[in-house]
Amino acid sequence: MIRNENSSVLLTDLYQLTMLQGYFEHGMEETAVFELFIRKRTKRNFYVAAGLEQAMEFLENLRFTPDELEWLAGLPQFRKDFIDRLADLRFTGDVHAMAEGTLFFPDEPILRVTAPMPQAQLVESRLINLLHFQTVIASKAARMRLAAPDRLLVDFGMRRAHGAEAGLLAARASYLGGFDATSTVLAGKLFGIPLSGTMAHSFVEAHEEEETAFAHFAESLPGGTVLLIDTYDTERAAAKAVALAPRLREKGIEIQGVRLDSGDLAAHARAVRAILDRGGLAGVKIFSSGSLDEHRLKAFADGGVPIDGFGVGTRMDTSSDAPYLDCAYKLEEYADLARRKLSEGKATWPGRKQVYRYEDERGIAEYDVLTVEDDLRDGRPLIRPVMREGRRLHPPDPLTVIRERFERELASLPQPLKSLDETPAYEVRISDQLRKLAREVDERLEAGVS
Amino acid sequence: MIRNENSSVLLTDLYQLTMLQGYFEHGMEETAVFELFIRKRTKRNFYVAAGLEQAMEFLENLRFTPDELEWLAGLPQFRKDFIDRLADLRFTGDVHAMAEGTLFFPDEPILRVTAPMPQAQLVESRLINLLHFQTVIASKAARMRLAAPDRLLVDFGMRRAHGAEAGLLAARASYLGGFDATSTVLAGKLFGIPLSGTMAHSFVEAHEEEETAFAHFAESLPGGTVLLIDTYDTERAAAKAVALAPRLREKGIEIQGVRLDSGDLAAHARAVRAILDRGGLAGVKIFSSGSLDEHRLKAFADGGVPIDGFGVGTRMDTSSDAPYLDCAYKLEEYADLARRKLSEGKATWPGRKQVYRYEDERGIAEYDVLTVEDDLRDGRPLIRPVMREGRRLHPPDPLTVIRERFERELASLPQPLKSLDETPAYEVRISDQLRKLAREVDERLEAGVS
Numbered sequence: 072m073i074r075n076e077n078s079s080v081l082l083t084d085l086y087q088l089t090m091l092q093g094y095f096e097h098g099m100e101e102t103a104v105f106e107l108f109i110r111k112r113t114k115r116n117f118y119v120a121a122g123l124e125q126a127m128e129f130l131e132n133l134r135f136t137p138d139e140l141e142w143l144a145g146l147p148q149f150r151k152d153f154i155d156r157l158a159d160l161r162f163t164g165d166v167h168a169m170a171e172g173t174l175f176f177p178d179e180p181i182l183r184v185t186a187p188m189p190q191a192q193l194v195e196s197r198l199i200n201l202l203h204f205q206t207v208i209a210s211k212a213a214r215m216r217l218a219a220p221d222r223l224l225v226d227f228g229m230r231r232a233h234g235a236e237a238g239l240l241a242a243r244a245s246y247l248g249g250f251d252a253t254s255t256v257l258a259g260k261l262f263g264i265p266l267s268g269t270m271a272h273s274f275v276e277a278h279e280e281e282e283t284a285f286a287h288f289a290e291s292l293p294g295g296t297v298l299l300i301d302t303y304d305t306e307r308a309a310a311k312a313v314a315l316a317p318r319l320r321e322k323g324i325e326i327q328g329v330r331l332d333s334g335d336l337a338a339h340a341r342a343v344r345a346i347l348d349r350g351g352l353a354g355v356k357i358f359s360s361g362s363l364d365e366h367r368l369k370a371f372a373d374g375g376v377p378i379d380g381f382g383v384g385t386r387m388d389t390s391s392d393a394p395y396l397d398c399a400y401k402l403e404e405y406a407d408l409a410r411r412k413l414s415e416g417k418a419t420w421p422g423r424k425q426v427y428r429y430e431d432e433r434g435i436a437e438y439d440v441l442t443v444e445d446d447l448r449d450g451r452p453l454i455r456p457v458m459r460e461g462r463r464l465h466p467p468d469p470l471t472v473i474r475e476r477f478e479r480e481l482a483s484l485p486q487p488l489k490s491l492d493e494t495p496a497y498e499v500r501i502s503d504q505l506r507k508l509a510r511e512v513d514e515r516l517e518a519g520v521s
Numbered sequence: 522m523i524r525n526e527n528s529s530v531l532l533t534d535l536y537q538l539t540m541l542q543g544y545f546e547h548g549m550e551e552t553a554v555f556e557l558f559i560r561k562r563t564k565r566n567f568y569v570a571a572g573l574e575q576a577m578e579f580l581e582n583l584r585f586t587p588d589e590l591e592w593l594a595g596l597p598q599f600r601k602d603f604i605d606r607l608a609d610l611r612f613t614g615d616v617h618a619m620a621e622g623t624l625f626f627p628d629e630p631i632l633r634v635t636a637p638m639p640q641a642q643l644v645e646s647r648l649i650n651l652l653h654f655q656t657v658i659a660s661k662a663a664r665m666r667l668a669a670p671d672r673l674l675v676d677f678g679m680r681r682a683h684g685a686e687a688g689l690l691a692a693r694a695s696y697l698g699g700f701d702a703t704s705t706v707l708a709g710k711l712f713g714i715p716l717s718g719t720m721a722h723s724f725v726e727a728h729e730e731e732e733t734a735f736a737h738f739a740e741s742l743p744g745g746t747v748l749l750i751d752t753y754d755t756e757r758a759a760a761k762a763v764a765l766a767p768r769l770r771e772k773g774i775e776i777q778g779v780r781l782d783s784g785d786l787a788a789h790a791r792a793v794r795a796i797l798d799r800g801g802l803a804g805v806k807i808f809s810s811g812s813l814d815e816h817r818l819k820a821f822a823d824g825g826v827p828i829d830g831f832g833v834g835t836r837m838d839t840s841s842d843a844p845y846l847d848c849a850y851k852l853e854e855y856a857d858l859a860r861r862k863l864s865e866g867k868a869t870w871p872g873r874k875q876v877y878r879y880e881d882e883r884g885i886a887e888y889d890v891l892t893v894e895d896d897l898r899d900g901r902p903l904i905r906p907v908m909r910e911g912r913r914l915h916p917p918d919p920l921t922v923i924r925e926r927f928e929r930e931l932a933s934l935p936q937p938l939k940s941l942d943e944t945p946a947y948e949v950r951i952s953d954q955l956r957k958l959a960r961e962v963d964e965r966l967e968a969g970v971s
């Protein structure tokens with residue numbers, strides 16, 4: 072039975088535990104600094120930082136349960152003294168991070184962990200798991216918001232999201248990335264996201280007549296009647312809605328909208344709009360769903376198609392065109408010495424870093440500077456302390472505050488980067504101080520490996 | 522705080538609840554039959570049924586908690602009598618399904634729910650969520666197994682899986698789809714999957730010298746030393762492993778393997794194999810990871826590259842080339858009448874169905890027949906009863922049994938379908954009885970909608 076696993080410290084890779092045993096055994100418990108960032112960009116002009124709230128919860132609650140320790144003790148890899156050390160392990164480190172909703176670019180860290188090496192190492196797998204996924208989804212949602220700035224956008228994706236947590240966190244990440252609501256009930260309960268929904272084909276099919284199904288649904292949900300009209304024949308069903316409206320009105324029930332889910336959505340929307348308008352239902356909204364993504368939303372918006380809102384499911388909740396990002400959590404410093412690896416094609420910038428954003432007089436971003444933490448500059452610093460010695464420095468940002476931050480950030484994005492196509496990269500300048508630090512690390516490493 | 526949400530009945534879409542209110546209010550609680558199947562095939566020649574075990578757990582434990590009911594009662598959509606009905610709701614229906622590990626094809630149901638309409642409707646979202654994802658992953662894993670039949674395959678993907686449950690269920694689904702192990706510790710604990718792991722770059726980088734890192738790791742993990750050798754210079758590091766081996770042997774420690782994670786893996790593997798062999802380490806295995814998928818595995822296998830095992834992460838755990846399937850859970854019958862929708866491009870086969878597989882004398886599958894349940898045939902029936910009145914009919918299959926079933930099924934797959942490229946579709950014959958039923962439904966519907 073799967074229960075409670077989302078908060079388990081065993082949501083980690085085996086090598087984290089075997090390395091921990093090595094760190095403990097060889098007294099390697101000095102301060103380590105890891106940073107989480109995206110290496111190469113693919114199919115996105117910008118990213119939206121998301122998932123920090125869940126990462127903080129994970130770190131604050133990190134501990135091995137007696138049941139977990141007993142199970143680990145039965146594995147051949149681990150010795151008793153190591154298991155005893157794990158029993159006392161808590162996260163006592165510091166965290167610096169970009170606020171959720173901030174836009175960022177490759178090479179820019181969105182999270183820094185500063186902690187005794189075993190702690191900082193152990194948390195890698197789940198921190199990536201939490202921050203990567205929500206960043207994937209928020210970045211995808213932002214593209215849909217750009218594609219259809221004035222339409223209602225509702226997350227419909229839970230059923231084809233990758234498991235329960237994916238469905239829930241996709242609802243959260245899409246909301247902070249500009250969506251208006253979700254259909255996932257538990258996401259409404261957990262995160263306070265507005266809920267939205269219509270009706271399914273099965274409800275219509277279970278009735279012998281479509282008209283009866285419409286009437287039954289409207290009577291049962293007087294405040295939120297959105298009729299699904301494509302089960303058999305879309306335009307005929309729209310006409311049935313028109314015919315039904317006066318009878319419902321006598322009972323004090325207004326039809327709020329109709330939903331299209333198949334066929335040529337643009338053509339159906341125009342035909343249905345005309346039928347509704349002629350029938351005195353100009354106030355009834357048209358809602359659409361079915362294999363939607365940002366490109367189709369943009370085509371509808373550009374074409375002036377009379378669709379007022381979209382239910383976007385699978386292609387957002389799986390970020391189907393880019394279901395993962397090239398993100399990594401890398402050791403930047405250990406025991407006061409900056410570190411990096413030289414692996415071919417995977418070298419990274421060492422040390423504790425800060426990102427400064429420079430904006431023009433209209434507030435539009437011009438370029439960022441990636442530099443070492445102690446190189447203080449006059450741009451807007453994006454990395455801030457969020458946790459000290461294992462405790463948060465601030466209460467969690469309400470999701471609405473994060474969403475407003477995202478909207479400000481999106482407004483500050485240079486126009487070319489708002490394209491759905493890949494454009495020339497936003498400029499991230501590497502400071503001389505950071506380049507110098509990288510050279511120093513390499514010279515030290517070259518001396519060591521030769 | 523996210524806890525316990527994976528078993529919540531609120532893992533559903535809002536419209537399921539609003540429709541439930543409608544069904545209750547209008548006395549529509551007769552028996553409904555829904556089936557879950559894949560509509561159109563994309564990028565796969567076959568699918569591997571997976572996720573039934575979690576679906577059964579979900580149905581057996583379905584109930585609203587007092588906390589959930591109280592929260593729902595505060596929403597504007599729901600009336601008190603409806604909330605009271607929810608308090609007593611349990612799943613009391615029957616389930617028929619394909620056994621996990623069975624290969625299947627579009628239009629073939631892998632699950633049938635027969636239950637009072639409100640129950641059968643409510644569970645749709647989470648049933649799809651569980652069965653879709655594991656089927657996505659098992660089907661992807663099977664391709665990797667086909668690409669590299671004789672190599673060790675280990676799931677490394679938790680960190681970039683879409684959340685916690687995705688990481689855990691990807692470990693399960695990839696194991697039943699032919700993988701040998703996972704690095705995800707909690708998946709080992711929950712599902713009994715063998716665990717495997719090596720070491721990370723950070724462990725090497727935290728040491729001033731790579732040799733010291735190797736020695737420390739080997740001493741701390743004498744039974745499972747796999748050294749990561751690409752942090753600085755792969756071939757030099759292989760030579761260091763050779764130099765270290767005699768000193769470790771004096772302590773009774775053998776190096777099991779080395780891991781490559783960057784650069785030209787084939788070239789490095791050949792060079793490292795030569796270094797190890799010359800150094801008397803012919804028994805040391807070469808393990809590789811880094812942006813692997815079935816196409817790269819096949820190229821290595823076809824090229825005779827001396828890599829003994831692969832750690833496959835992101836591209837499997839996100840099924841990156843096909844992160845979702847076109848699967849649906851559709852009403853097939855209500856109140857003893859077969860049902861279907863006619864939506865353009867989305868019409869489905871109505872009624873309670875059975876799939877028969879016909880195999881030749883060598884046991885190789887020749888074609889399937891999709892027919893109505895009561896059309897008994899002599900082929901191998903794939904759909905069997907698994908739950909009656911809300912209780913399972915059998916204890917869960919051990920995962921190893923499911924994995925063996927998968928291996929038998931894979932062996933029975935016609936050779937052309939084992940290609941990684943899309944081949945002509947496997948033949949699924951639609952029986953005359955099923956075609957007749959569909960015509961009858963359509964005639965009834967045409968009478969109704971005209």
